[in-house]
Amino acid sequence: MKAAFIEQTGAPDVIQYGDLSDPTPGASEVLVKVGAVAVNPIDTYLRAGIVAMPFEFPYIIGSDVAGTVEAVGSNVTRFQPGDRVWGSNQGFFGRPGTFAEYAAIDEQWLYPTPDEQCDEQAAAGALTGITAHLGLFLHAGLREGEIVFVNGGTGGVGSAVVQFAKAAGARVIATVGSDEKRKLCETLGADLVLDYHSSTLDDEIRAFAESNGGLDIWWETQREPSFDRTVGLMKKRGRIVLMAGRDARPAFPVGPFYVNELRLVGFAMFNASPDEQSECADEMNHWAASGQWKPLIGEALPLADAAKAHQLQEANTLQKQGSLTGKIVLKP
Numbered sequence: 001m002k003a004a005f006i007e008q009t010g011a012p013d014v015i016q017y018g019d020l021s022d023p024t025p026g027a028s029e030v031l032v033k034v035g036a037v038a039v040n041p042i043d044t045y046l047r048a049g050i051v052a053m054p055f056e057f058p059y060i061i062g063s064d065v066a067g068t069v070e071a072v073g074s075n076v077t078r079f080q081p082g083d084r085v086w087g088s089n090q091g092f093f094g095r096p097g098t099f100a101e102y103a104a105i106d107e108q109w110l111y112p113t114p115d116e117q118c119d120e121q122a123a124a125g126a127l128t129g130i131t132a133h134l135g136l137f138l139h140a141g142l143r144e145g146e147i148v149f150v151n152g153g154t155g156g157v158g159s160a161v162v163q164f165a166k167a168a169g170a171r172v173i174a175t176v177g178s179d180e181k182r183k184l185c186e187t188l189g190a191d192l193v194l195d196y197h198s199s200t201l202d203d204e205i206r207a208f209a210e211s212n213g214g215l216d217i218w219w220e221t222q223r224e225p226s227f228d229r230t231v232g233l234m235k236k237r238g239r240i241v242l243m244a245g246r247d248a249r250p251a252f253p254v255g256p257f258y259v260n261e262l263r264l265v266g267f268a269m270f271n272a273s274p275d276e277q278s279e280c281a282d283e284m285n286h287w288a289a290s291g292q293w294k295p296l297i298g299e300a301l302p303l304a305d306a307a308k309a310h311q312l313q314e315a316n317t318l319q320k321q322g323s324l325t326g327k328i329v330l331k332p
């Protein structure tokens, strides 16, 4: 089969596109004929060797996938050939990735694809959607009527946080970097969309949340959080969600943090158990069917362009180029 893989870690050009043997599904695995895959920032960290996880070379890159079941192992109970499926969490902890024509995936990491989603959409929303769901509900305990602030409301994770918070009955403030993204963020349902370049940004957040006593949840997508700023905008017993910035070591305002009984929750989606991720997937599928979950696609490429896709992802996540609106999806 054709696959995008690496033989060593390094810059995007270490990604090769070529022939590898077809995988054979184990007893609990499903052989998926891949319809679409999507790029996540963590794919680029693994490829670069910035985040160390065990893997064998040649290592097939990629975490997200959507496609059609081709065959199932003898112990598989939930799927049969012909079913449409999506999943994430591949390429981690020694598991091979998804950027290939076929992937053998344990059934515990796969979910049925709703009729309302094509493979590109299901792949685009996989890791980002599970991340948003875990953070909002398992970690931050979002309740109906609360105010959620999302820093980066049209990014991969941020656009899912906006949509899920609205689906759960929250009021949402989100930031964007351009007018074009403001319009998009409004269509996702955000109640107030602000430009993160604005010099009056915090005053505008404060004014919106004033009657509530401040923000209930601050979702930080940026790798350099400023706690001095964030803590001052929070409501008593509010929750600050952190999920990016491994090397960040910001100052921390201890006094106002504990006096206001705030909570700081950090998490990485790949630590969530299969059952926890599956609960997220069930609700995401429900929201996809009801039209409340529409993953954003910014760029569609052939799988042969995997190296180009990694360059584009890095230019946006690391160099903050702002040229991407939605996920990069690739098709074998």
Ligand SMILES: NC(=O)c1ccc[n+]([C@@H]2O[C@H](COP(=O)([O-])OP(=O)(O)OC[C@H]3O[C@@H](n4cnc5c(N)ncnc54)[C@H](OP(=O)(O)O)[C@@H]3O)[C@@H](O)[C@H]2O)c1
Pocket: 040, 041, 042, 127, 128, 131, 151, 152, 153, 154, 155, 156, 157, 158, 175, 176, 177, 178, 181, 196, 221, 222, 223, 242, 243, 244, 245, 267, 268, 269, 270, 316, 317, 320, 322, 324
């Ligand atoms: N812990 C986990 O489980 C987990 C899971 C997924 C991702 N992550 C991490 O989360 C981060 C975001 O991932 P992603 O896939 O959502 O990335 P992404 O799609 O590249 O989104 C980046 C977002 O940052 C926004 N942004 C850029 N400059 C900003 C600024 N100065 N102030 C506020 N927002 C700004 C962008 O807005 P514009 O486009 O409007 O400029 C965009 O919305 C990455 O570091 C990734 O590694 C962690």
